[in-house]
Amino acid sequence: MRETKENLLGSYLMDRRSKLDPAALGFSLGRRRTPGLRREEVAQRANVSATWYTWLEQGRGGAPSSNLLLRIARALMLTDAEREYLFLLAFGRPPEVTHNTVESVTPRLQRVLDSLDSSPAYLKTPTWDVVAWNRAAALVLTDYGEVEPDQRNILRLIFDNPYMPNKMPNWESDARFVVAAFRADVARAGASTASKALVEELCAKSQEFRVMWAENTVSGTYGEYPKIVAHPIAGPIALEYSAFAVDGRPDLGMVIYCPATPADRERVLSLLEGEYFEKGTGALRITPSSS
Incomplete structure (x- = not known):
């Protein structure tokens, strides 16, 4: 319980990857002990080292850069709200905003x-x-x-x-x-x-x-x-x-x-x-x- 409280970022990353469908993302189902993506599969999608990503989930190695965290957010297919929450956990602030052209009003x-x-x-x-x-x-x-x-x-x-x-x-x-x-x-x-x-x-x-x-x-x-x-x-x-x-x-x-x-x-x-x-x-x- 103490580890989860002190490593909210790692717990959130693990939870998000457990929600993804490996087959839908092109990975073999094979023999999986837990649902969702493996750590190395998230690392592959984010184009980062599997060892580094493992350390990130375990709360080791310090905080990632904004660029790396954005790549992980895309790899985990996070929504805008989920990506903002990820940045708040990692840095205590939301990601830097980028301007997008407005396409329509509902x-x-x-x-x-x-x-x-x-x-x-x-x-x-x-x-x-x-x-x-x-x-x-x-x-x-x-x-x-x-x-x-x-x-x-x-x-x-x-x-x-x-x-x-x-x-x-x-x-x-x-x-x-x-x-x-x-x-x-x-x-x-x-x-x-x-x-x-x-x-x-x-x-x-x-x-x-x-x-x-x-x-x-x-x-x-x-x-x-x-x-x-x-x-x-x-x-x-x-x-x-x-x-x-x-x-x-x-x-x-x-x-x-x-x-x-x-x-x-x-x-x-x-x-x-x-x-x-x-x-x-x-x-x-x-x-x-x-x-």
């Missing part, structure tokens, strides 16, 4: 957005591309459906849209927060390289962005004051900003803007009674809702 996540009927909400990637949104977000913030998919980026909308300052009375302070929070998000998600082209593009297009980016400010919170949207139909709407991680989707973050007061909620609801949209020219129109 209907379940879209239903979560749609359930927030009076709160504009959207899902964004670590590089702040908007990939899903609800109707309130389209009516209050931006009709993302009218924006080309490769242009649905929060930074682009703020710094490369001549109409945006008219919608944001506190444009400078809001823009500074966006730049500072974006810098933190891409670093946290390992997406600095993936965001390089966007940063270079905006530095070339916007002097304001270039200056703010050069300040190297990092922030993770919006602050205590609500965001004000100067809506051309409903008037000023105060919104409280909140950001959340999406369980099981480290490639996504959810942003929700809750109306700050009952009066602000009534303004949002008044928009939901009709259809408001913008074609990128500043022209606005209201038509009866068909929903």
Whole structure:
């Protein structure tokens, strides 16, 4: 009992390899005394020494490198959550994050957005591309459906849209927060390289962005004051900003803007009674809702 408690990493490795099917992974069933893979088979799949892997399970020889632990995680076919737990056992920290392109948003996540009927909400990637949104977000913030998919980026909308300052009375302070929070998000998600082209593009297009980016400010919170949207139909709407991680989707973050007061909620609801949209020219129109 004492050995298991002091060697949690080894116990976890043994448990994970016992769950694998040797035949499915191309190994002969032969004569096996225990279920799952043998130590030498895990070592073969991870391309490491069988002796070294044996020592690792036995708690001998010190901690492995991150690279070796990642190879063992792949050899054991660990899920993202299991791989994170493996790193926590070995190093007391999760593995370094790597940026992956978002491929899709599940209907379940879209239903979560749609359930927030009076709160504009959207899902964004670590590089702040908007990939899903609800109707309130389209009516209050931006009709993302009218924006080309490769242009649905929060930074682009703020710094490369001549109409945006008219919608944001506190444009400078809001823009500074966006730049500072974006810098933190891409670093946290390992997406600095993936965001390089966007940063270079905006530095070339916007002097304001270039200056703010050069300040190297990092922030993770919006602050205590609500965001004000100067809506051309409903008037000023105060919104409280909140950001959340999406369980099981480290490639996504959810942003929700809750109306700050009952009066602000009534303004949002008044928009939901009709259809408001913008074609990128500043022209606005209201038509009866068909929903």
